[in-house]
Amino acid sequence: MYYIGIDGGGTKTAFALFDENGICLEQLSLPTAHVLQVGFDGCATCLKQGIETLIANHQLLKKDVFIGMGIAGYGNDERIRHHLEQAIGEQLMGYHYVLTNDVHIALIGALEGQEGIMVIAGTGTIALAMVHGQMIRCGGWGYQLGDEGSGYWIGKQLLKYFTYQVDGRYPKDEVYLTIMTYFDITQPYQIISKISQLKNERTDIAALAKVCASLAKEHVYCQHILREAGRHSAQLVKTLQTHFDGIVKVSYYGGMFQNHFFKEAFTSALSNCEVIAPKHHALFGAYQLAKNSYKKS
Numbered sequence: 001m002y003y004i005g006i007d008g009g010g011t012k013t014a015f016a017l018f019d020e021n022g023i024c025l026e027q028l029s030l031p032t033a034h035v036l037q038v039g040f041d042g043c044a045t046c047l048k049q050g051i052e053t054l055i056a057n058h059q060l061l062k063k064d065v066f067i068g069m070g071i072a073g074y075g076n077d078e079r080i081r082h083h084l085e086q087a088i089g090e091q092l093m094g095y096h097y098v099l100t101n102d103v104h105i106a107l108i109g110a111l112e113g114q115e116g117i118m119v120i121a122g123t124g125t126i127a128l129a130m131v132h133g134q135m136i137r138c139g140g141w142g143y144q145l146g147d148e149g150s151g152y153w154i155g156k157q158l159l160k161y162f163t164y165q166v167d168g169r170y171p172k173d174e175v176y177l178t179i180m181t182y183f184d185i186t187q188p189y190q191i192i193s194k195i196s197q198l199k200n201e202r203t204d205i206a207a208l209a210k211v212c213a214s215l216a217k218e219h220v221y222c223q224h225i226l227r228e229a230g231r232h233s234a235q236l237v238k239t240l241q242t243h244f245d246g247i248v249k250v251s252y253y254g255g256m257f258q259n260h261f262f263k264e265a266f267t268s269a270l271s272n273c274e275v276i277a278p279k280h281h282a283l284f285g286a287y288q289l290a291k292n293s294y295k296k297s
Contacts, residue, residue, distance in 0.1 A: 001294060002064055004051055005286030008033040008043070008071040009102055010123030011203055015050040016283040017058060017065075022291075026054060027283070035073040036142060037200060040083045043071065044091035051095070067097035068290030070105030070282060072124070075140060098293040102282065103128040104135065106253045109285025110278035116249030117240050117273075119233055121256035121266075123206040125150040127236035131243045139236045143202050149232030151256060155208030157225045158215075162191070175215060175222070182211060213259045223261050230256075230265030237270060250275045253282060 002025075007014040013033040017025045032038065033046040047069065055065060074084055088099065107118035107128050119127040124147040126140030143152045162179045164170045166188040180186075183194045198204045216222035233256070241248055250273045256262050267275055280288075 001066060002058070002060060003287045003290040003294070004054055004065050004067045005105070005283040005290060006047060006050065006067065006069040006071070007102055007105060007282040007286060008047070008069065010034050010037075010072050011206070013046055013050060014283055015054055016287070017054045018284075018287040022284070022287060024283075026057060028053060032203065033071060035071075035080060035084055037202060040087035043073075043084065044087040047071075047088060048091040051092070062094045063096075065095070066290045066294040067092075067095060068105065068286035068288075068293065069097060069099050070102040070286050070289075071099065072102045074099065074101045075137070096294070096297070098289055100289065101128075103137070103140070105285035105289055106278070106282040107251075107285065108288050109280040109282050110251035110253060110276075111249055112279050113288065114249065115244075116251065117237050117244075119237055119250070119252050120254045121149055121151075121229070121233045121252070121262070122254030123151050123203060125153075125233055125236065125254075127233075127240055129240040129243055136240060136243055138239045148235075149229040149256070151206035151209035152202055153232070154212050154225055154229050154256075155205035157228075158208050158212045158222070159191070159195070159205070161221060161225075162188075174219060178211060178215060182208075209256065213261075216259075216261055226259055226261035227265035230262040230267075231269050233262075234266045234269035237273065241273065246272070248273050251278050253278060 001020055003018045005016045011032055013030045016027045019025060028050060030046050030050050033043040035043050103118060103120055103126050106120055107130055110118050115130045117127060117129045127138045129136045147153055161175055165172045165176045183191060212222050212225055216226055237250055
């Protein structure tokens, strides 16, 4: 039996084909399959495209593969869950698969199925705990209601700082010049139409987190934004930590943890935690989920 692991995050959808021993035979990446950005049919179509590409490349049949999918947006909202399950079921008819959210597969991969807490800080933010065989989540409300500490949140803070400089509430500095250049504008109020015309506001604004990280090498306020983001993400962990006794294993996933200021603030805000790097990536977690589900079936 072969296994396909899928990690459908807010920025991209990653696919990997594994053999029985967990050896990765091929990986590929497609744009995001997040239902809030591409809709239910768009999500299902993206999944089908990636799966069919992998099985065609290796001359496999539907019966030869079992699929483990972790999809962002597949959470506690029963309406979203129902429509997503329906759309995927129609597109993947004849395939055998198990469906969960992207944080779950990240948790499985990071802690090798052990109990603990997993926090994701990428385009959005969410944390998931596995305790006494149950999953408990915190955060993951989306950019319109939450996602504090995410790439999107960082991008919004940078834009807010820019508008304060335009107003004169803060003096203009390299942030002002960088944003003017980044959006290719000659007059600062043109930023309003630039933002309103973004095709994918969530992803495009989250991309500004990299700009903030670059500026933070010398810019104190950008360092502050990143540290504050790290503390927001730590708050998710501290909330879930109340469900545990003793020291809790905590792992992490997502682009924000590649930033020194973010990660240092995140770690410093925690106590009674063993913060460890992920043992495996989320795709491997999806493979483990698929393999365990296949054995049970």
